[in-house]
Amino acid sequence: MFRNLTVILTAALTCVGVQSYAQANLKDLREKPEPRIVNADTIKKNTIQQINVPIPELGLEVNYWKHWTKFGLNANQASFSDNWNAGGVNSMSLMGLFWHKADYTRDRFNFVSELDLKYGKIKNKDQLAKKNNDRIFWDNKLSYKFSDKWALYFAVTFESQFDLGYAYRRNADGEEYIYEVQSSFMGPGYFTESFGLEYKPDKTFSLRLGTGTARQTLVVDDRVKPLTIAEYSERYPKNEPIKADQVKWGLNPGENFRNDLAFQITANLDRDLSKNLNLKARYNLFADYKDLSDPDNRLDLTLTAKITRVVNVTASGILVYDSDQSTKVQYNQGLALGILFSLPR
Template sequence: MKFIKIGIITVLATISFCMSTTAQLLDFETDTIKVSPIYPKKNMLVSRLPFFYIKKQDLPFYLVNRKVNYWKSTGSFGLNLNQAAFSDNWSSGGVNSISLSTLLNYKAEYNKDGKNFISEVILQYGKLKNKDQMQRKTNDRIFWDNKASLRISQNWNFFGSLSFESQFDLGYVYSKDAQGNEIRKPISKFMSPGYLTESFGFEYKPEKYFSLRLGTGTARQTFMLDTTLYRNNAKNFGVPIGKNFRNELAFQAVMNFEKEIATNINLKSRYLLFASYEHLNNIDQRLDITLTAKVNRLVNVTVAGTALYDDDFSSEIQSSQSLALGLVYKFKP
């Protein structure tokens, strides 16, 4: 009997538990089934923000006090030496000769907040001596150009410039006398002529390697400190005979192009147009082109050419060309 009572109690307890559980799932008033929400499983590949921290670092005093340098300057010095020698019985003929030429180019540029300043100096000098002939110049030029500009739009600047040009040594014309001897007469020298040009206007500069100046207001002074050179040059570079000075007002255009057109090959050109308001029918023009190929760190091959038209000296186009293999040392001050 005891075991029967225990069995009955166990069955009643089980029934009571099942009824209470069913009552929780069923809502008899609304006759609906309550369903617990099912949440998605957690992503095992949890992405976390990278851990970082700020660390205090003590810097050396020379780094803390460092300032931004808005100047960029470059320079180069070149030396070319050519020599040839032949024996008296050389079957192909020839003339003993020796020549030496030098070149110094320095350029400094400042850029900050749309303000730009460029100063460039070009110094060239060369001599050639052939056997039984007087020595001659192969190069002789002093050129100093300064330009300050202010940006007014993306490609246009307002500029003002000042440039100076002359030569180092005496220049001669060569001829022969009645006996066949070579003679020479001076036609130019330092500051005879010398040119000082002031200009202001607008500059178009769409790229770093190209610029075009349009000097709507330009003045040029031509100096002839030696008033006797007119005897061998009747035009006297446009300066009235017996005078030392001539002033001209003009329109000036200057185009500059400098770019590395291939590996170790640089092309630099400068075109100048000077149209005097007094003589618009005679426009002075000059084109300089220099192609430099770098052989190694110190040796370069340079091809240079100049075409010049200046009615104050000659009514025909003047030209010069040179090819040189020499040493070029580049420096950064």
């Protein structure tokens, strides 16, 4: 038993000695980091070189222009049998329209050009064909935005019509005939230049305050120029003589040009009331600085209901007050079913 105990103690002491010797040797084998100054040439050799990866050119360009176009045809038709007791007259009307808007926006500058063309005719039984719509409107505006909602603007507008406009009468037999010529292309034509402030809270509404506005009225067609009593009798010998020299669009006989300086207010609204219902309105006030108490007013309204992608119903109305044309308010109203193509869709 004593011998076995001696063997066990000897083995234990041997293991402890071996472990202490191994730890001492491992401690000596550890490499201590020493501060060294790295040579600059070594850094250059080991530095990762930058590789430029070629990027192909995509050819992309920023397009600052946006375009919208609409064109279509509206039609109305009614017919009655010979024994229709409720009354009525056979009729047919057609109207073509074209509208284009171009918008250029870059930084604070904005240019908008809007062209609106309409022409239509109506033919009733036993009557001459008459135009029921005739308009040329071209508006161009350049503006510089100095805040989120306000901008300085300069605009040039042209307005006229395509075709001759007549006054009609009936003879003793009840037949309709042309009594006299009233208007034509550039008879009159209006050019308006306006400078001022524009308020535009969103994309659907804008209000222009044209503190510096000039409008030129031109009549280049001799058939519609204002006439003296003698000139009228010579041109229309069968008509009733006039009692005073004519005054048209603020022009006296022998005049074909007039320039007015005025204050102008122009409001534009183009808003979708629902997914398939759009309201477009334009109001213009033109107050001559010579007589601010008697301004010219014009309101154009168009309500369009889309039935399908190309078929729509349009209700339109125009209110005009211009004392140079009439002392009473003039109005025009129409309801039509037609086809309208819009680009882009």
